[in-house]
Amino acid sequence: MPPEKLAYALARYSRSPDSITQSIEWVRTHDSAKFLESFYFQYGHASIADLGHLAICFEGVSELAATEIEDEQLWDGQARSSRYQDFSHSDVIVPPELAAGEAEIYRSAASKMLAAYKEIQQRAFAFLEQELPRPEEMKPEAYRRNLNARAFDVARYLLPFGIPTGVGQVTSIRTLEKQIRRLKASEFQEVREIGDELAQACGLPPDCLLSECNSARDPVAPTLARHAQPDEYSVRLRADVAEWARHRLPHRPRPSAKCAVDLIQPSDHLADICATLLFPVTNWPYRDLYHLASEWTASTRKELLDVALGPRSRGAELPRHFRSAPYVLDIVMDIGAYRDLHRHRRCQQFRQQYTGLGYEMPELVTKCGATEIFLQALSDADEAIAKLPQPAAQYLLPLAANSRFLFKMDFAELEYIARLRSGVKGHFSYRKIAWKMKQALEQADPILGALIDATPPWVEDPLKR
Numbered sequence: 074m075p076p077e078k079l080a081y082a083l084a085r086y087s088r089s090p091d092s093i094t095q096s097i098e099w100v101r102t103h104d105s106a107k108f109l110e111s112f113y114f115q116y117g118h119a120s121i122a123d124l125g126h127l128a129i130c131f132e133g134v135s136e137l138a139a140t141e142i143e144d145e146q147l148w149d150g151q152a153r154s155s156r157y158q159d160f161s162h163s164d165v166i167v168p169p170e171l172a173a174g175e176a177e178i179y180r181s182a183a184s185k186m187l188a189a190y191k192e193i194q195q196r197a198f199a200f201l202e203q204e205l206p207r208p209e210e211m212k213p214e215a216y217r218r219n220l221n222a223r224a225f226d227v228a229r230y231l232l233p234f235g236i237p238t239g240v241g242q243v244t245s246i247r248t249l250e251k252q253i254r255r256l257k258a259s260e261f262q263e264v265r266e267i268g269d270e271l272a273q274a275c276g277l278p279p280d281c282l283l284s285e286c287n288s289a290r291d292p293v294a295p296t297l298a299r300h301a302q303p304d305e306y307s308v309r310l311r312a313d314v315a316e317w318a319r320h321r322l323p324h325r326p327r328p329s330a331k332c333a334v335d336l337i338q339p340s341d342h343l344a345d346i347c348a349t350l351l352f353p354v355t356n357w358p359y360r361d362l363y364h365l366a367s368e369w370t371a372s373t374r375k376e377l378l379d380v381a382l383g384p385r386s387r388g389a390e391l392p393r394h395f396r397s398a399p400y401v402l403d404i405v406m407d408i409g410a411y412r413d414l415h416r417h418r419r420c421q422q423f424r425q426q427y428t429g430l431g432y433e434m435p436e437l438v439t440k441c442g443a444t445e446i447f448l449q450a451l452s453d454a455d456e457a458i459a460k461l462p463q464p465a466a467q468y469l470l471p472l473a474a475n476s477r478f479l480f481k482m483d484f485a486e487l488e489y490i491a492r493l494r495s496g497v498k499g500h501f502s503y504r505k506i507a508w509k510m511k512q513a514l515e516q517a518d519p520i521l522g523a524l525i526d527a528t529p530p531w532v533e534d535p536l537k538r
Contacts, residue, residue, distance in 0.1 A: 074097070075105075075291045075292070075293055075294075076125030076127045077293075077294050078100050078291070079125045080109070080122060080123075080125030081100050082096050082097050082100040083124040084108070085100065085108075105296075106295060109121070120247075122245060122246040124245070125245065125294070126244065126245050128241070129244070129249075131239060131241075131242075131267065133166070133239070134166065134263070134267060135165075135166035135237060135468060136232070136236050136238050136412070136472075137235060137261065137263075137468055138166070138263050138267060139152045139238050140411075140412060140415065141256065141259060141261065141264045142264075142267070143240065143242075144255070144415070145248055145252055145255075146393070146418050147247075147248045147418070148242065149242065149243045149244065150240055150241055150243060150244075151240070152239065152240045152241075153240075155225065155229040155236075155409065155412075155472070156225055156226055156229065156500060157222055159225070160190065160229075160232055160236055161187055163187070163236055163237055164237065165179075165183040165235040165237070165468075166237050166263065167235070167468075168261070168465035168468050169263055170262045171461070171462075175460070175462070175465075178460050178461065179465075179468070179469060181457070182233075182453055182454055182457035182458075183235060183469065185454075186231050186232070186471060187231075187232075187233075189231050189446050189449070190229075190450075192443065193227060193231065193438060193441070193446060193447060194225060194228035196441040196442060197227045197438075198220055198221060200440060200441035200442075201223055201437075201535070202220055205220070205535055208536070211536065216536070219535075219536050226435075226500050227437045227441075229409055230409060230432075230434070230435060230438075230472055230473035231447065231450050231471050232472050233454070233469050234408065234468050234469070234470045234471075249294070249297065249301075250300070250301050252271070253275075253297075253301035254301055254302060254303060255268075255304050256268030257269060257272070257302070257303035258303040258305065258307055258308045261465075268303075272301045273298065275293055275294040276292050276298030276299070277292055277293070278291060278292055278293070305384070306384050306385055306386065306389065310381055310384065313380050313381070313383065314350050314377070314380060314381055315354035315355075317377060317380045318351055318354055321377075322351070322355065322357070331405065331475070332405055332406055332475065332505060333404070333405045333509070334402055334512075334513050335513070336400060336402050336510070336513035336514060336516075336517055337401045337402075338399060341363075341366075341367050342397055343366075343374055344363055344369075345397055346378070346395055346397070347369070347374055348363040348365075348366050349394045349395075349421075349481070350394045351366075352423055352425065352479050353424060356425060356426075356428075358403050358477070359401060359479055360403060393421050396481070400481070400482055400484065400487055401479065401480075401481050402480045402481075402482070402487075402513070403477065404477070404478050404479075404480060405475055405476070405477050406433075406476075406478065406503075406506050407432070407433040407476075408471075408472045408474050408475075408476060409472035409502055410506055413499075413500060413502075414503055414506065417480075419482065419483075420482035421480070421481040422478065422479065422480055422481075423478070424476065424477070424478045425478075426463075426464075426476075427467045427470055428467075428470075428474070428476055430476060431475050432474055433473050434447055434448075434473065435501065435502075451471065454469055454471055458470070484521055487514060488524065490507060490510065491508070491510045491511040491514075491525045492525055492527055494507035495527040495530070496528055504528075504530045508529060508530050511525045511527040
């Protein structure tokens, strides 16, 4: 059944003594749009929209846009992996807000990065082939596939954020509505256009049909398509809090930081909310913001909360900044590692503006004799980024670029991420982060830290995937 009709059928099933078969027959002859208009959009019975799901694929979007698409907590999907596919022949997505001259600067720099990506991948593969002979019991195809994956693990550091990718997702109508509203309000023009196209697609019949049937000819979610407007509140919240921070926080230069994990256990709930509100719109580490907010007067804290909640409509859900967790992890890591850790949903995630807090360079780059190629590619990218306007310049950041991210979670999620992502099958960038998460918890709480069965990054099995 189309998602909206399915939601209607299951909602009616919960509200009548009829069997599900009878409810389905009822829905066949009644207008699901009228039901959703009244109960979902007018009366706010949001759980109804959790009952209808649909599959959507986003093709030819940038890696940056894919990150924005996936930034939903109740989300299921996957994107093309930079660990298993060769991107050397890919073009890049040009940010639509760039003028012609700026676009040429962007394309030229991206082309140099992809050329270096290809060269480093080839050198890394040749080095690994020499250092790791094929075991007799391993088939040649599997051996070559594993070495290629390890070589891509190194080369991917030079992929620009504008590299094209694809995302496939399965979500409820409720999550999809939030996603469309959020995408339409993005700072990135490409993402706003994706939000518009996504809403239009919901008002059309599906493109891909497994079988021919009458219901497949129906629009997938026409009522949603009419109601999903840009999330103006999130735009106002960010702008207003950023303006408040400019006037109330002392100026500080952007800190230089290498890959690091700082774990905080906030005991002051209100200071935690204030620090979380300020984190995405500043360059401050969370710990500094939390300590600062802890010393504020009650009136200063209330002033910030009033600024954040001022444009919020009555009855609207509080933003996720207001959700607390026992563990807050301020993580400086490269964008590639973030793309892998970002898929963990049982936590609250925030980011500062993607920027260069330095770069990560894998050890294998030096071992395979590609240091000069790697550093020159980063230098060329930096030079071009300086000539481009924000936020479009962020498309040219390589996945090697470090940025600051905030993850708020409970022990169960911390244990899961540290254990899973530290395994020998993982990419060495997020393996290092996962191990540091365990170490940080061991310092804060030795008993719970000892319960995490994480694998140290120096334990390796390069031919295991």
